Amino acid sequence: MDHTRETEEEALLNDIASMLAAFEKERANLIPILQMIQERHHYLSASALQMVAKHLGVSGCEVYGVATFYNQFRFYPPGKHRIRVCLGTACHLRGGDIILENFERKLGIKEAETTADREFSIDRVACVGCCALAPVAIIDDTVHGHMAPSKVEGLILGFEIEKQREKRGKQHGESKQ
Amino acid sequence: MVRLVVDNRQIETEEGATVLQACLDNGIYIPNLCYLKEMDSPPGSCRLCLVEVDGYNQPITSCTIKVKEGMIVKTNTEHVRRLQRTAFELLLSVHHVDCRRCPANRSCELQRIAKYLHLGVKLKRFEQLERRVKIVQDHPCLEYVPSRCVLCGRCIFMCQRENGQAMLSFARRGLDTVISFFGEGDKARATCGQCYACVEACPVAALLIRNAHSQ
Amino acid sequence: MNQNSKEKLNGVFASIKAEADRRFKQMKGDDRHNIFIGMATCGLASGAMEVRAAFEEALSETKVNAHIIPVGCLGHCYAEPLVIVDKPGSPPILYHDMTPGKARLLVKAFLEEGDPVFEHVLGAMEENDTIPSVLEFPRFSRENKIVMANSGVIDPEDVYQYIERGGYWALVKALTLAPEEIIEEILESGLRGRGGAGFLTGLKWRLVRDAREEDKIIICNADEGDPGAYMDRALLESNPHQVIEGIAIAAYAVGARRAIIYVRAEYPLAVKMIKNAIDQSKEIGLLGKGILGTNFDLDISVFQGSGAFVCGEETALIQSIQGKRGMPQPRPPYPSQRGLWGKPTVVNNVKSMASIPPIIEHGARWFRGIGTAKTPGTAIFSVVGNILHAGLVEIPMGVTLRVLIFDICGGIPDKKKFKAVQIGGPSGGCLPETFLDTQVDFDSLTEAGAMMGSGGMVVMDEDACMVDVARYFLDFTQKESCGKCTFCRIGTKHLLDILERITRGEGREGDIELLEDLSLDIREGSLCGLGKTAPNPVLTTVKYFRDEYEAHVREKRCPSMMCRALIAYYIDLEACARGCDACVGSCPTESIFTTEDRKKAIDQTSCVRCGECMTSCPPEYNAVRKVSPPALAPKIERPREG
Structure with a gap:
């Protein structure tokens, strides 16, 4: 089980990495990026948030702070x-x-x-x-x-x-x- | 220089200064929590530094208003005091009061304001709101006590100022708002533990140097 | 930028208009039948998709030349799904509460055999000799549609349908004027921002135009967050081009080349429609570089909100677009001085934007002829709650609440009595019957203690508990408080806690006074509009319905029997029919048991007071009773097993 979760997470991060390339490294893209991830994967994992922070060159807590402000974002996988x-x-x-x-x-x-x-x-x-x-x-x-x-x-x-x-x-x- | 009258006393200050700064510089205390002299645009969030200014029909925050020649300011009207008292009581209702064991005892801004407003640190009108948030200890050199935090944001401002990028941030929303260090393994964090500007800026000892104080 | 040559502009636009006319002619051609299906969110929720599928299926089996045209929202949500059938030789007819069965029937009976099936008709869309027109109903005739004129009658995904009905003509006209003339016209019209505060739109534009900074920005605020208000959504879903046209005129007037439409996250269909509309307009040269051959460029993009009510506040909205936490900022500086990216920014509501094209087309004087002297124009309300003809209503400002609620929207259903109307969402207030003759406009409503807000109007009958209503709104604002300032973050939580304990029957002496005192302090002490207005529901309900608060606090009784902790259901054994089981199956917690003489009784310890048993009890017995305080319910023990 843990093993499949891990590969799941890995696939997820790979997908995000490929999608991130399309976004310019501008702070204004933060919310659209988070929306894109949420749309594709239905939640934002901690490592996904880190990845976004790295892409935009801001600190992880900035990204986390913004993401947790809005109702739309979830931090655990939702039900089917x-x-x-x-x-x-x-x-x-x-x-x-x-x-x-x-x-x-x-x-x-x-x-x-x-x-x-x-x-x-x-x-x-x-x-x-x-x-x-x-x-x-x-x-x-x-x-x-x-x-x-x-x-x-x-x-x-x-x-x-x-x-x-x-x-x-x-x-x-x-x-x- | 700009001249203004505060509580019937004429004071002088530099152009562009806020009313709050002008008063503080002239030895007139106005309760405040979220303001720091270094801020260009203070957040105006604690709502304690209210004053009455001629021409405004309601008390306004002195940290967000700039001085003007001939301005007439009153810091101690009944109206101002009423709002300050309520704001203070509200803050106290989410603050875990345990002064005796608190590292901020005697240097605490809340104590200072209570004294100034002739208020105790015991709640009368409102119930204590339980905010069940654990002490955060996952940071290598900082410790955060949410039940003390007044969410003034000074720590974030100081970190941003010292390091160019804040390594702590507000997270969540509304009453659930906390200060977060999210970001294990952040490059920014590697440099943390040198300035402690955040800890120094905290008015209530909600941010501490880790292990420096025992609980 | 100087005004552009009229001849040249008209020439460029003429070819676009010609294409629109050509398409229209084709649509209206000879023996073609058109079936317009309302497919905005409320239509879809009522089953418009199934109705469409049924039409398609039935049409595939017939030789009738018929086309389905998806349209937006007519505002008559109570009658959804709505369908207009336009058959050559007959006036277009509006059918209500459509079902797949009715769709198949219409194809066969009406399209094939010419029988319009009177029993399902709501009315004809035009005056005629055979079928009563919808204009005979006040719900249609008392409205004055300016903003929603084309909603529900055109395909929102087809720019040409908007153009055929006169769309984008105002933009053409505006481009022949000097920007200053447009601002003058808007000022002259007296248009006040429809987002709630009622600031003069023209003045806002002038401030931005006059700002020294070159680069200016337009934001169209469609972050409609008031629970109970959905006109912005309906408009974007039904006629996005009118909004775009308004934005384009605004941009030309203030000298902006960039505009952003901020749409709420919960409105996926609106986002789709507006994006599609932007693309279409760009394609035919109505947006983008060198609009209609002039040197006016405008790029419009869509920004999706992420679910934070506070982002409806303009400074918070701007923070959000900049990728930050949507926390309001102290004003000044106002967005018109320093807005998005620090640039002078116009922030206008969707309805304000959509009001612009008609004003430019017909002139300020015409607009001033509608509504009241201080608030010209129309107001759009979403009238919902305990009301017969719920939906969106566009009426001239100044109509009284009584006319709106009773004449236009049909009054309260089920012969119940009117109790209150909540206007302006969480920032507004509850007005009792004595205020029914209040006119709807910014100033009168504010004076009465309510607020125009974004136009949400919830009508409540005698069964609504005003304490619970206040609790509901505080629960909302407290959850949506951004947490920045002390009064709103902590104060609203105390208000909510006090209200909760009152509705639980744990209210104390002094609670009502504490609510009032704290409310006044929050109103004066908060940083932004959300906090300042958050106590309004409490203040107005305490003011107008104090006796209800007192009944809760002193007698632990809910006079409207709505607060679930203060009520009990029981079964009147006299009325209960021996052997009937209807209520047993309806109970979600298996709290209904059979008494020794084979009647039913409710176990109060496990009952969750959902009221399903009352609904399911056959009307001929009508044996379920509701009481408050709960102690009034007779105690009946469950018979022991075996």
Whole structure:
């Protein structure tokens, strides 16, 4: 396991190194670079931050300071499925916190955490601008409007079924060979 | 030279000086934490150095306003004191008060301000906010005690000034903000441990030379 | 830079316009049917993608010559997904709450057989003899769309559709004027910045134009962070070119060659649309080097925010573009003196920018004819919450809240009573019923204790707890505080803690007064606008709804029964139907059990008070009750196992 994590990390750093070349060594590129890494790898590892610092010729703590200021950046790998529950004003009035709570209860994790199997992570977001559909949850890139606690169960069940089907498909494929 | 009147006393100062610096130079104390004489543009973040200036309808920070000929400044109105008291109490509510065992005891800026404002160092209006942040000891020569830190940023400014590049930085945000040394193996860090300008600049002994003080 | 020759400019633009007209003619051609599908974020969230797929599938099986044109947001979010079907020989018809099934039905019944399926029609888009027009509804007729005029009716990814409707004509006109004349016109129009503070846009421009430094910069602020406000997103997704045109005019007027649009991270579609629009405009010579054959160059780039509410504040926004922590800086110096990279910088909101082209096109006098004397023009509100016709509404400044909420947006659903309206997001305030006759404009709203802010408006019915609303907003600002200054960093946390303990039923005597005192100090002592306005939700709710605070503190009771620690659900055994199980399955914590006489009861120790049982209880029994304080719920023991 540790070994695969290491190679994973190595591949990640190689990828970042090749992407960094396209960015001029200007301080103004710091946030766009961090966004690029986050976009490609979904989180910023400590060594990635160091690499960026080196590229821009600033100290590591500068980069870390900027990255930790903004909500968008994560410092650990998120789950395969990202659940984001909107807690904007309209969603709050219509029970957004109850939706968040239901996801948390169903998956046994708190907001800003990832399940042990790295399948799901939950985050709260402040308004995605779909207030007329409140309460809203975004799973991966799909916005689900008019959420209800009963829908939470259905959505997660959907993913679980899909996963099992995939697994079966794989087994099936393997047994064929 | 510019002349201004502070608390009914006429003082003189150089053009371009801030009101705060002018007052301090003339022996008029105004509580402050985040200001250093060397700063070109002070952050104005501690909100303690408030004064009333004729022409402004509200107290303003004396560190961010430049002197003007004939300016009339009051440092001790009820309004100013009310805001200073609140700011101080707020800072105290996130400060781990343990003066007896604190290395800054007697040289602490918070103690000085408390004395000046005739306030104790015990909270009355507000609850103590628990900031469960561990003491940071992963730096080769520095130690950081977040529960004492007032986030004035003087250490960062001094490091930047001394070394051209700050080797510590604010990290995270809001109430979770801390000073961070992130960057194990940073080239910059190899030179650290010579100037200790950051430690000297700290008004509350939140930054210490490692192992120099026992907890 | 001197003004450019009118003839030459018109000549260059004429060929672009001709191309737009040619394409339009082709689109409107002979027997071609056009299906416009609202595909901005809210449309997509309501299922516009599925509707589109259904149309495509149904169309592939028919001979009707029909094309699908994705458009942006009409602002009628309550009725999404929205589709306009433009069939030759019939007025364009707007269909609401579309589904794949309705899409297939429309293709067959309307496109093929000519039956417009009246039961799904919201209205015709034009006056006609056969179908009631949408203009008969106040939600349409009372609006006055200047900024959003083309939103939801044109394809945001097609620059020619904007041009065909008169787009970029204002830029052409502006380029024939001297920059000073444009600034004069904008000043004359009385346009005030739509980002919240209401500073005169023309004055800002003049300050920057007059700054000694040669190199000037324009920033368009689209870091729309107020939870509950989304007009900037809608505009960028629906008609990005109007924003670009406004930016170009601004840049020409102040003498800038670089502009940056700062878009919030949470708006991926808006980023895509604006980037695409910039590329298109560049391609046909409306941006870039030597715009329309003149010597005016402008490069517009997009900077994506990374999720920090405080970056809506202009000095923090500038820090962020420079790759720093987005912490506000003391002003002066103002950005107009020393902004991005130390250069004189105009920072204008998206709506301000989008207001520019109509003003240049129709003139300052025309603009002044809309709205009020002190605040000319229109206001865009996102009216959400407990409101029938939620969505984006563009109305002339000066309309009263009552007209906006009850006449235009249809009032409160479910026969509930109006309680308050929260205006201006976390910086704004809550106004009670007695303020319903307040006009919406910068000064009247500020006077009332609320704020125009960015135009978020949340309507609340009798079920909303005002203490909880204040707690909600403080929770937001406290989390979003940048942490730089003492009052905001620590003060908002104390406000939040006090509010939390009140909503938990642990409030103490003196808490309300402490909230007020601390709020006033934070308002005066904070460094930036975020901190200064953060206490507004607390101050206004304490002022107008003090009795609710007192009920929480003294009686441990939430009058609106919203604070979950202060309520309990129980099942009225008289009303509960023996043998019915509807609530049991709905409970996420298995807290509902069967009593000895086969009715249902709630285990208060494990109940999380989500209210699902109340929703699921069949209306003919309606047996679930909600009470506050919780002690009012009768105690029923779980029967022992076996």
